[in-house]
Amino acid sequence: MTVTLPRDVVRRYRRFSRFNSPYPAHDRSRAIDLYPSSNDGLSPVTGTVRETRTVGCPDRPYAASTDHLIVIDLADEWCRRIGAEPGTTARVLHVIPDVVPGDDVSVGDVLGPMTRSGFFGRWVDNHVHLGFRAPGTSALRASGSLPVAVDVDVEPIRWDGTGSVVVCGPSSVVLDAPEHPDPGGAFAAIASDDGVPLDGGLAHYGGGGTFGRDGGRDGEGVSLLGTRVGTLRASTIEWDPIDVFANGRRVTGLSMFAASDGGYGAKLVDPDGDLTVGDRVRVTIRESDDPIRLSVG
Known part of the structure; x- marks a missing residue:
């Protein structure tokens, strides 16, 4: 199953890429990086925050020593919009969460400020990393996301x-x-x-x-x-x-x-x-x- 990110969502960001990364999470277009115009980590999905986690990352002199994961249970209506099964979850990285489990979020809401993660090359601009997990699969593992397409020419x-x-x-x-x-x-x-x-x-x-x-x-x-x-x-x-x-x-x-x-x-x-x-x-x-x-x- 391929998840398709709607045009009106993608257009909230100034740039995007599915392949400009060395990490396995991006293999075969299974994640997308979205670049907002400010340092606000804008939500690319609608749903309810299930969990937030702070994780370690490679030690870089120009970057933070930790990164952050926000897991969001997608609203059923939003699952239908993107062609996903009900119960699909979203994984958002590189944003310091100002949200907590139980918070409802919509597309365009500020999840928190973006962070300069040690997962980035020094030349990489701050961005929101987004991947989707099928119902019943772990949202905490680095790999295993669904392929992502974009409804944008x-x-x-x-x-x-x-x-x-x-x-x-x-x-x-x-x-x-x-x-x-x-x-x-x-x-x-x-x-x-x-x-x-x-x-x-x-x-x-x-x-x-x-x-x-x-x-x-x-x-x-x-x-x-x-x-x-x-x-x-x-x-x-x-x-x-x-x-x-x-x-x-x-x-x-x-x-x-x-x-x-x-x-x-x-x-x-x-x-x-x-x-x-x-x-x-x-x-x-x-x-x-x-x-x-x-x-x-």
Whole structure:
């Protein structure tokens, strides 16, 4: 059974991704990360809070040492909306709960402030992680969620691999290209050479995916910037052994997602780089004998 998140829910967030993560919870699109416009952890579901838990997470100097889980029993009417069985539960992570068991919550309610979790890479923005569990299954285990689809069209953005740096973070840079075709009016994502919107960490997370139902046939190759980057498996992509380069220097990778906000641009993961605002960048992709693959430890 696949759970489908309604369009009006997804549009409350400025960005979303199902594959841009190294964690097994996201395997085969079994979770979605939702990025609000503020640091408020907005509820993506309607139901009653069953449980909240504080959990340990990897020790990162830039992040909190604990994370938080909010388990929500979905309202029956909401289960029908998303195509789930009555009794389905939702798992929300990365939000410090201001709710307690027994509280009723609706879509858009503030569950609490988002937290900078040790589960994040340093370049990852704060977000709400959402997964769904079938009735009778454990909501506490990290794996076992249902596949998640979204009732949202994602526009493909063609990109030639060039742009200028407009934002420098401690481990990433954002370029001014490609430009969003309809800021505030549609979701869009960098497209493959065949025009399919792409999702995921290329190729530092090992696998990615596509947005929409027309990503191609199982077993087809996927290319970007003139280089084959992976093989399509349903809506997922197995990345080939490749490396991403910025002006000829290898970087960790390219972070891809769907966004509706006007600040869209290619995001390069580059913890050890020296790029600064205004630098002109050409991104290329090459086959690799030793591709970067980040672990979850």
